[in-house]
Amino acid sequence: MRTSEIAKRFLDYFEQHDHLVVPSASLISPNPTTLFTIAGMVPFIPYLMGEQTPPKHRMASNQKCVRTLDIDEVGKTTRHGTFFQMLGNFSFGDYFKEEAIHYAYELLTTPQDKGGYGFDPEKLWMTTFTDDEEARSMWKNEGVDPEHIQIMGMEDNFWTTGGPGPGGPCSEIYVDRGPKYGVEGGPIADENRYIEIWDLVFENYEVDNVKSKTDLHIVGELENKNIDTGAGLERLAYLMQGKQNIYETDEVFPVIEAAQKLSGRTYGDDEAMDVRFRIVADHVRSALMIMSDGVRPSNNGRGYVLRRLLRRTVKAMRELGVTEPVMPTLLPTSKAAMEPSYPELNDTFHDVSEAAYGEEDAFRRTLESGTEIFDMAVTKAKQGGSDLVSGEDAFKLHDTYGFPIEITLEMAADQGVKVDEAKFRELMAEQKSRARADALKKRHNVDLSVYDDFKKTLLQPIDFLGYTDMSARAKVLGIMQEGKGSVPAVTGPANIEVILDRTPFYGNSGGQVGDIGMIESANERIPVVATEKENGLIIHIVTQLPENPEATFMAVVDPEKRQAAANNHTATHLMHEALRKV
Ligand code: GLY
Numbered sequence: 286m287r288t289s290e291i292a293k294r295f296l297d298y299f300e301q302h303d304h305l306v307v308p309s310a311s312l313i314s315p316n317p318t319t320l321f322t323i324a325g326m327v328p329f330i331p332y333l334m335g336e337q338t339p340p341k342h343r344m345a346s347n348q349k350c351v352r353t354l355d356i357d358e359v360g361k362t363t364r365h366g367t368f369f370q371m372l373g374n375f376s377f378g379d380y381f382k383e384e385a386i387h388y389a390y391e392l393l394t395t396p397q398d399k400g401g402y403g404f405d406p407e408k409l410w411m412t413t414f415t416d417d418e419e420a421r422s423m424w425k426n427e428g429v430d431p432e433h434i435q436i437m438g439m440e441d442n443f444w445t446t447g448g449p450g451p452g453g454p455c456s457e458i459y460v461d462r463g464p465k466y467g468v469e470g471g472p473i474a475d476e477n478r479y480i481e482i483w484d485l486v487f488e489n490y491e492v493d494n495v496k497s498k499t500d501l502h503i504v505g506e507l508e509n510k511n512i513d514t515g516a517g518l519e520r521l522a523y524l525m526q527g528k529q530n531i532y533e534t535d536e537v538f539p540v541i542e543a544a545q546k547l548s549g550r551t552y553g554d555d556e557a558m559d560v561r562f563r564i565v566a567d568h569v570r571s572a573l574m575i576m577s578d579g580v581r582p583s584n585n586g587r588g589y590v591l592r593r594l595l596r597r598t599v600k601a602m603r604e605l606g607v608t609e610p611v612m613p614t615l616l617p618t619s620k621a622a623m624e625p626s627y628p629e630l631n632d633t634f635h636d637v638s639e640a641a642y643g644e645e646d647a648f649r650r651t652l653e654s655g656t657e658i659f660d661m662a663v664t665k666a667k668q669g670g671s672d673l674v675s676g677e678d679a680f681k682l683h684d685t686y687g688f689p690i691e692i693t694l695e696m697a698a699d700q701g702v703k704v705d706e707a708k709f710r711e712l713m714a715e716q717k718s719r720a721r722a723d724a725l726k727k728r729h730n731v732d733l734s735v736y737d738d739f740k741k742t743l744l745q746p747i748d749f750l751g752y753t754d755m756s757a758r759a760k761v762l763g764i765m766q767e768g769k770g771s772v773p774a775v776t777g778p779a780n781i782e783v784i785l786d787r788t789p790f791y792g793n794s795g796g797q798v799g800d801i802g803m804i805e806s807a808n809e810r811i812p813v814v815a816t817e818k819e820n821g822l823i824i825h826i827v828t829q830l831p832e833n834p835e836a837t838f839m840a841v842v843d844p845e846k847r848q849a850a851a852n853n854h855t856a857t858h859l860m861h862e863a864l865r866k867v
Contacts, residue, residue, distance in 0.1 A: 286397065288370075288522040288536045289625045292347045294400060295372040295516065298392050299345035304374055309349045312578040313587065316446070320587050321351035321575075324446065325373030326486075326513040332377045333451040333488055335508045342379035347372050347518065347626075349574060353590055356597075360563035363523070363530035364480065366537075367594065368571035370518035370626075378509030383423050385485045385512045389458060390427045393483075402525065408461045409433065410471045410479055414442040414454035420487075424456070435471050439499040444486040444513075449493035451507060458483040460524055480524065483516040532563040536622045540566040543618040548605040561601040568594040568601075569615045570623065576637040577630050582644045593691065595644050599652070600692065604699075612638075612645045650865070655688035656696075663702055672701070676708020683709075684716065736819045739763055739784070747823050748787035751800070756841040759785040759804075761834040765824075783811075783825045788840050790825055791847070792818025797854050802843040806836035813840075 286294075296306045310328035312321050322328065325348035331337035332344075348371045358365040374388060393409065395401020410433045413420045424434050437457075445452035459472045459479040467478030488511040494502040519531040526534055532541065541552050541562045552562045572594045575587065582592040595612075602611045616638055620630050662678035674697055682688035690709060697704045743762070750757050763784040783804065790813065793799035799816030804825060815826040825840070 286522075286525050287625070288518060288534055291402070291521050291525060292370065292372060292518055292626065294402065295392065296345055296347060298400070299343075299374045299388070302343070302388060304343040304345040305341035306345050309347055309370075312349050312351050312575055313580065316448075316450075319446070319448070320590065321353075322348060323350055323352050324348070325350070325371035325515050326375070326451075326488075327446070329375055329377075329513070330446075330450055332375075333507070333509075333511050333513060334491070339377045342377045343375070344377075345372075345374045349578075351571060351575060351590075353593075356593075359567050360532070360560040363477070364517075364520055366519055366531050366567050366571075368567070368574050369531075372516040372518055372521075373514050374512065375514070376512035378511065381510045381512060382420060382485075382487050385487075385514060386420065386423045386456070387427060389483055389485060389514065389516075390424075390429070393458070402521065404460060406430075410435065410459040410461060412437045412442055412457045412459070412472055414438075414456070417442075417454055417456070417487075420454075420456045433471065435473050437473065441498075443498070444484065444488070445492050445495050445498075445501060448495055449491075451488045451490070451511065451513070452492040452501070452503075453486050453488040453490050453511075453513075455484050455486040457481050458485070462524070480520055481517070482520050482524070484514060486513040486515075488513045530563070532566050536626070537566045537570060539618050539622045540569050540615055543614050544602065544605065544607075544611075547602070547607050547609075547611060547614060550605055558605060561605050564601045565598050565605075565611075565615065566619075568598045569612075569619045572598070572641060573616060573619045573623065573630070573637065574627075576640060577627075577633050581640050592644065593689075595641060596648050596689065596692065599645055599648050600695070603652070608649075610642065610645055610649070612641050616641055651687045652692075655682055655686040655692075658682055658686055659688070659693065659696055663697075663700055666702060672703055674702055674704045676705035676710075676712060679704050679706070679709040680712040680716075683713075735765060736822055736824075739765070740820055740822055746821060747784070749789075749791075749823060750787055751789045751791045751842070754789045755844060755847070756839055757787055757789050759787050759838050759840045761831060761838065762786050764830065764834060781827050781830055782817075783813075783827055783831065784822055785825065785838070785840055788823050788825070789842050790816040790823060790840060791842075791850075792816045792823040794818040796857065798850050800842045800850070801846050803841045804831070805839045805841065806831070806833065808833065808836070 300306050310322060314320060314322045314327055316327055316330060325346060326333065328348065329344065332339040350369050350371050351367060353367050355365050356367060359367060376385070391401070393402050393404045394406050395403070397403035406428065409429065411424050411429060412435045415436055415438055421434050425431055442455050442457065443452065444455045459481050461479050463478070467475035472479040472481070489507050491504040491507055492501050493504055519534060522534040523531050528534055531537065544562055544565050545552055550558055552559055572591055575591050580587045580591050582588055582595060599611065620634055624630055659682060662674045666672065666674050679690060679693050682693055683690055694704055761783055765782045766780065790800040790802060791797065793816060801815060802813045804811045804813055804827065809832055811827045811829055811831060813825045813827055817824045817826065
């Protein structure tokens with residue numbers, strides 16, 4: 286059964302049981318504590334917490350998720366993917382344990398020709414939370430063999446998002462893959478043979494202070510007893526398609542096939558190479574889905590996660606022997622495989638692919654120059670009778686050749702040498718404080734910590750609109766004077782700094798000069814003489830205080846100055862390209 290059909294059957298089943306089916310929310314998490322949507326329940330947190338009224342008290346979705354915490358496990362196990370889809374049914378104070386258990390069991394065991402998944406009840410195993418006698422007797426009532434119902438503790442059977450919010454005991458459903466895959470004895474004996482496919486969370490607590498799975502604080506009971514379930518679509522797919530792992534399913538394997546053609550190697554011939562094939566298949570799909578939700582490669586936050594995925598793909602393909610560009614083949618292959626479930630991928634693919642190909646080109650250049658320097662550093666270490674690449678060399682690779690430290694570490698591991706990481710970090714810290722000191726000098730000894738403190742008070746990041754807009758409506762969030770904090774008392778001519786909630790003004794950074802322009806309200810016009818960028822804040826430098834900071838302003842960029850900056854920026858890129866060729 287195709288992955289898209291498995292998802293459809295889930296949503297159809299819950300729709301028939303009076304659930305409102307909603308489309309997947311964006312991968313960009315609405316929850317400020319995580320970069321990406323990490324579980325099907327994330328978009329529903331306000332309903333689970335009782336903070337908002339849901340459109341219906343029973344809902345269901347197939348949610349796109351990204352988790353990169355286990356990125357090093359990708360390709361090595363059967364079940365770790367950085368992108369995955371989570372099927373979920375939710376009850377916000379409507380049904381509770383008994384129905385959740387019944388629905389899951391019915392859908393899993395109903396024969397495929399009757400619209401279900403057709404799992405053999407003999408192959409299903411359940412785990413329940415320590416003292417949850419109730420759940421155990423409910424499973425028995427469904428007809429589950431009592432020997433197949435096991436008990437697990439906080440570590441496995443108490444679910445939270447990993448941060449403050451809803452949580453609760455859960456019951457997990459496993460499928461036995463058979464004696465070929467490990468020892469008998471159910472999930473408590475072997476989680477490789479017995480694969481977890483569905484987690485039913487009885488979410489009736491609020492938690493905070495979550496330090497680990499077993500160290501958290503239960504604030505109290507939520508107003509509602511909720512149900513939040515998560516079924517792993519990729520895991521269901523690989524089991525139902527008779528495959529060995531999530532990378533061999535219909536939505537992922539085409540990328541492995543394309544990588545086989547590019548490399549001339551055969552998947553299945555050599556375990557070390559197979560791991561690389563699987564990394565490529567996983568990462569290309571994750572990058573596609575993340576970019577389609579609007580993220581672009583950068584050096585921080587989501588953009589950095591994306592950059593790492595793209596770079597790891599290029600590196601794994603090199604290890605498979607391919608030094609030519611790979612993205613122009615692999616990305617459209619992944620798109621074609623995902624399109625049955627996400628037809629909207631087509632709408633953005635032109636921009637997404639341009640950005641991905643550009644990132645690959647840049648990284649290939651970095652790799653070419655950096656690999657040579659890296660090899661020299663290894664030879665130098667070995668000649669000195671050491672298996673340690675010096676922190677100075679690792680720093681030079683990073684600082685001069687833009688070679689990311691993760692790549693240095695991975696390449697060192699591949700060659701059986703180590704890197705003096707402590708020294709590298711020390712040199713990085715020194716460089717950072719040098720850069721801060723320089724910035725301080727340049728900006729008249731501004732105390733930059735004021736901006737850091739200000740940033741901590743913001744509820745959301747500043748919205749930069751300058752790639753698409755030259756003017757925007759905005760509110761003043763803060764006024765400072767050269768980093769000296771809030772300044773209602775500033776009077777004379779001075780560099781006054783205005784921070785807006787949203788702005789089309791480009792802040793001086795990355796070698797491009799900041800914008801100038803005007804901030805206007807119904808009653809006043811304040812010229813912006815420069816725009817700086819500091820720790821994610823966009824700082825409009827003005828020479829007069831707004832009379833009424835509460836007003837709504839229009840922030841208007843000077844188009845001539847911007848055009849000149851754009852021309853220079855383009856010319857700089859042309860110059861770089863010419864220099865590279867020379
Ligand atoms: N919220 C249930 C799960 O992610 O497993």
